[in-house]
Amino acid sequence: MGTIIVAFIVAVLAAAAAAVGTYYYLQHASRSRLRATASEVQRLIEDAEARQRQILLEAKDAALKLREELEHEYQQRRREVERLEHRLQAKEEQLDRRIEALERRERKIQAREKELEEQEARLTQLEQAKLQELQRVAQLTLEEARELVIQQASEEAREAINRQVRDIEQEIKESARQRAQMILATTIQRIASEYVAENTVAVVPLPNDEMKGRIIGREGRNIRALEQATGVDLIVDDTPEAVTVSSFDPVRREIARRALLKLVQDGRIHPARIEEVVEKTRQEVEQIIIEEGERAAMEANVQGLHPDLIKLLGRLYFRTSYGQNVLQHSIEVSLIAGALAAELGADVNVAKTAGLLHDIGKAVDHEVEGPHALIGADIARRLGRSAKIVHAIAAHHGEEEPKTVEAWIVAAADAISGARPGARREMLEAYIKRLEALEGVATSFKGVQKAYAIQAGREVRILVKPDQIDDYGAIKLARDVVKKIQDTLDYPGQIKVTVIRETRAIEYAR
Known part of the structure; x- marks a missing residue:
């Protein structure tokens, strides 16, 4: 029985101890959860405060930006208002000046009208006095006196007009004389060129008519050899002591003329000698062409030309147009174009170069189809000239519409050189x-x-x-x-x- 009681007591004590341990455990767990909850609440409060601060900063930045935009817009509006105020003020001042000018003009007109009325009144009085005097002296009627006054006024007006016309005519004659003297003096100072008549033939003088037979040769072999070597036509007609060289190519014609002169002077005329002389003459003419091309470029002060352009320029030395030597005309156009470009502020180098090369197509126009301006432009393009120079060459006769100042200048210089008195021969x-x-x-x-x-x-x-x-x-x-x-x-x-x-x-x- 006692054992049972002891066991019961031990069980009760163990249960009490377990209850007490459970109580303390639950109390400790509750405190841990409270501490964790408090930490979480504190963290949430801190996060909320940080978020609040960030929102406040963003709001301040947005407010500052909005304020700056409003201030910028305000400044723009203010400047626009000030500009409009200045314009209105300028308009008002301009209107005031116009009103003052109109008032002055109106006052002048009124004064002039008053003066004219006074003069008209004086004229009326003078006419009446003159009529009365005429009636008194000549016993004329009013109608007769009026006719007499009109006749006298008409004669006086006609005489005054004649005097004025004579004075104006004398003044114009004097001015024209001075202008003509100035133009002549300027022309004489500017250019004194020699021009030859344009022909497709050249006449070679002979020492005697016997030389014609030697030129023809046995069965015409000499003349055939000369024509074949030079590419020209030799005309041996009844003209005494002369042979005509005919060819559309001026260079070939010049080679044939020089070769024939040498053969006539030498006296030895046969096919082998003809070929030898023609070849030497061709070399001489080629050298002349190069020298004349270089001379033209130097005289026009145009540098950097391709050797082929120099040769084509030299060929123009033997070409004429309406009696005007084409190479000399090209030099003159270059100088005139350069002077005009300098006066107008255009590109002087482009104008001078295009002026010198504007007729370069005439050197080969008998070999290539088309207008010489377009032929020359194509040659200049292929030999490295700039687009402005090529366009000026192509446009100087209107084959292309001039689009640059230099193109107009070259066309004007070409017209000036060709149209001035004495430059070209009229048909x-x-x-x-x-x-x-x-x-x-x-x-x-x-x-x-x-x-x-x-x-x-x-x-x-x-x-x-x-x-x-x-x-x-x-x-x-x-x-x-x-x-x-x-x-x-x-x-x-x-x-x-x-x-x-x-x-x-x-x-x-x-």
Whole structure:
């Protein structure tokens, strides 16, 4: 029984101890969870505070940025308003100035009108006084006096007009004389070139007619050998002591002419000798071509040309156009184009080079189809010239539309060199048509009896009918003829118009 009680007590004590251990364990676990929860709460609070600080910083940055944008927009608006205010102020000042100018002009007009009214009143008084005086002295009626006054006023006005016309004409003549002297002096100083007539033939003089037979040779072998070696036609006709060399190629014609001269001077004329002389002459002409090309480039001060361009330039030495040597014309165009480019601020080197090479196509235009301007442009392009130079060469006769200042300059320089008086020879038909046109213009006016174009078209003399045209009418006719010539005709230099009015009284003593 006691053992049972002891066991029961031990069990009760063990249960109590287990309950106490469980209590303390649960209390310790609760405290651990409370501490963990407190740490988590503290961490969440710290995170919230950090997030709050970040949000505040971002809000401040956004507010600052918005403020800067608003200030920038405000400054722009302010500057725009200031600009508009300045413009309005300038407009107001401009309007004020215009209003002041209009007011001054109105005051001047009013003063002028008042002055004219006063002058008109004085003139009216003078006319009335003159009429009264005329009526008193001459016992004329009012109508008669009015007609007399009108006649006197008309005569006085006509005399004043004639005097003014004579003064103006004298002044114009003096100015024209001075201008002509200046132009002539400038032309003489600028250029004194020699030009030869354009031909496709050359005449070789012979010492005697016997030389013709030697040139022809037995059964024509000599002349055939010469024609075959040079590529020209030899014309042996009835012209005494002369043989004609004909060829469209000026270089071949020059080679044949020189070779024939050497053969005539040497006297030995046979096929082998002909071939030898022609070959030597060809080498001489080739050397002349190179020398003339280099001379032209040096004279025009154009550097860096391809050797083939130098040779083509030299070939132009033997080419003429309307009596004007093409190489000399090219040099002149280069110099004129360079001067114009310097005055206009354009590229002087491009203008001078294009001016020198603008007719380079004429050196081969008998070998290549097409206009010489386009041929020359293609040659210049293939031999390394710049696009501006090529375009200026192609456009100098209008085959291409000029698109650069230098192209216009080269075209103008070409026209100046070719159109100046004395540069090119006129064809006979054009010359006759120009004289007929001058006389036609003069005779188209009423009262003209006869008209003559004299001094190669530089003067027109007009004989008028004296019963239809008076002295004042003669002066007016001269001016009208000059104006019509300027408006309807193209001519070099200037044309003098002389109107002659004369009255002849003829009687016979019997």
